[in-house]
Amino acid sequence: MQAREFDALTDTRRTELEQLISRTALGDREAFDALYAATSAKLHAVVLSILKDRPEAEEALQDVYVRIWKGASRYASNGLSPMTWLITIARNRAIDRLRARASRPATAPAEAASTIAATAPTPEAATIHAQERRLLDECLAQLADTQAGAVRAVYLEGASYADLAQQEGKPINTVRSWLRRSLLRLKDCVSQ
Amino acid sequence: MTDDTPLTAQQEDEALAAELALGLLDGPEAEAAVARLSTDPEFAAAVREWQERLAGLAEGLTPVMAPARARQYIRERLGHADAPLATDPTEGASWWRGPIGVIAGFFAAAAIAFVLFSPDAPLPQQGYRAELASDAGDMAVEAILRGREMRIAMQSGSPAEGRDWEVWWLAEGSDPVSLGVLPREGDMTMMLPEGLEPSQGARIALSDEPEGGSPTGQATGPVIAVANLTDM
Numbered sequence: 001m002q003a004r005e006f007d008a009l010t011d012t013r014r015t016e017l018e019q020l021i022s023r024t025a026l027g028d029r030e031a032f033d034a035l036y037a038a039t040s041a042k043l044h045a046v047v048l049s050i051l052k053d054r055p056e057a058e059e060a061l062q063d064v065y066v067r068i069w070k071g072a073s074r075y076a077s078n079g080l081s082p083m084t085w086l087i088t089i090a091r092n093r094a095i096d097r098l099r100a101r102a103s104r105p106a107t108a109p110a111e112a113a114s115t116i117a118a119t120a121p122t123p124e125a126a127t128i129h130a131q132e133r134r135l136l137d138e139c140l141a142q143l144a145d146t147q148a149g150a151v152r153a154v155y156l157e158g159a160s161y162a163d164l165a166q167q168e169g170k171p172i173n174t175v176r177s178w179l180r181r182s183l184l185r186l187k188d189c190v191s192q
Numbered sequence: 193m194t195d196d197t198p199l200t201a202q203q204e205d206e207a208l209a210a211e212l213a214l215g216l217l218d219g220p221e222a223e224a225a226v227a228r229l230s231t232d233p234e235f236a237a238a239v240r241e242w243q244e245r246l247a248g249l250a251e252g253l254t255p256v257m258a259p260a261r262a263r264q265y266i267r268e269r270l271g272h273a274d275a276p277l278a279t280d281p282t283e284g285a286s287w288w289r290g291p292i293g294v295i296a297g298f299f300a301a302a303a304i305a306f307v308l309f310s311p312d313a314p315l316p317q318q319g320y321r322a323e324l325a326s327d328a329g330d331m332a333v334e335a336i337l338r339g340r341e342m343r344i345a346m347q348s349g350s351p352a353e354g355r356d357w358e359v360w361w362l363a364e365g366s367d368p369v370s371l372g373v374l375p376r377e378g379d380m381t382m383m384l385p386e387g388l389e390p391s392q393g394a395r396i397a398l399s400d401e402p403e404g405g406s407p408t409g410q411a412t413g414p415v416i417a418v419a420n421l422t423d424m
Contacts (some may be wrong), residue, residue: 037341045405046253060261062266066269073282080244090250095215136248160216183206183211
């Protein structure tokens with residue numbers, strides 16, 4: 001598929017999802033149903049990837065859509081693309097459950113970042129993000145395997161610094177230092 | 193940037209934003225970063241950018257359909273629907289069963305007829321179905337498409353422990369597209385991803401994959417059933 005065609009499709013989908021979220025914010029149950037049909041398999045994959053337990057992932061998915069229903073009115077002002085907003089809610093919910101399972105104090109709700117108003121949401125941002133997304137895989141491939149693997153483990157499996165340290169047999173501070181550098185390299189590469 | 197040069201203040205902020213977006217912070221450090229979101233717009237923007245940037249990783253995951261009961265539980269939790277059998281069948285007749293209901297029903301039918309037959313009304317959506325069954329007859333799955341909405345029902349059989357069945361959309365001249373992993377039981381409804389057009393020539397296939405779906409984006413396991421879409 002041509003890149004331009006792909007972008008057009010992405011834009012259409014983005015607008016559709018935005019409309020469904022706005023209508024959901026107004027209490028439109030039909031729109032909420034359509035939003036569920038369009039996105040639940042993806043969000044289920046996100047929570048399942050982190051929790052690795054079907055019954056728990058199914059419960060988390062329910063929590064996620066209850067939050068989406070209740071939080072839809074705050075979506076318009078946060079400046080995130082609709083899919084990122086939905087994925088962020090799903091990921092945060094799954095990580096909360098994962099950390100609670102390990103009976104550790106819950107980490108900071110990164111979701112807070114999606115509830116505060118954006119200062120300057122620009123139309124160009126969407127295009128830039130579409131390009132960045134395509135670059136993400138290429139840039140991850142440029143990192144060393146261990147580093148790319150760690151970024152994926154943290155994002156897709158909810159690994160903590162303690163988990164990474166245990167896995168690598170290194171102190172937490174060492175692991176933290178190289179992951180931070182990997183993330184900065186990733187950003188430099190993606191934003192080129 | 194080598195591994196032993198200390199990060200600049202700007203890099204420190206950027207790394208902190210990434211860590212907050214990833215949920216890697218805890219304790220007082222997490223609290224301080226969250227508090228900073230409301231006082232430092234640049235920092236908040238950096239966190240949002242990390243969320244956008246990394247969401248691409250999640251978009252690469254193979255979709256996994258949730259069982260239909262998950263949708264029902266959500267409806268119940270939000271008070272959008274009664275639990276099955278929550279309504280007492282011996283209760284007095286509801287208003288729509290009485291004479292007013294008949295009149296309302298008549299108007300509703302008239303309105304539907306108007307919509308169906310008025311020249312501007314969209315054509316009724318074309319429906320397709322596919323019956324997927326293995327040669328051995330130990331599994332059967334039915335897929336029904338109305339417009340772009342696809343309902344998939346597990347009728348018999350289920351994947352082995354540690355395996356999943358992945359659904360593929362096959363159109364002539366294109367590579368198979370994964371529609372996701374089936375729930376282990378029950379049924380589910382999904383919207384057809386954009387770019388796929390239902391037609392008589394399209395086929396649906398099921399392959400047996402590791403739990404969570406094919407790790408490569410291509411079918412890796414044996415294809416257990418293939419069926420054509422047929423008009424309904």
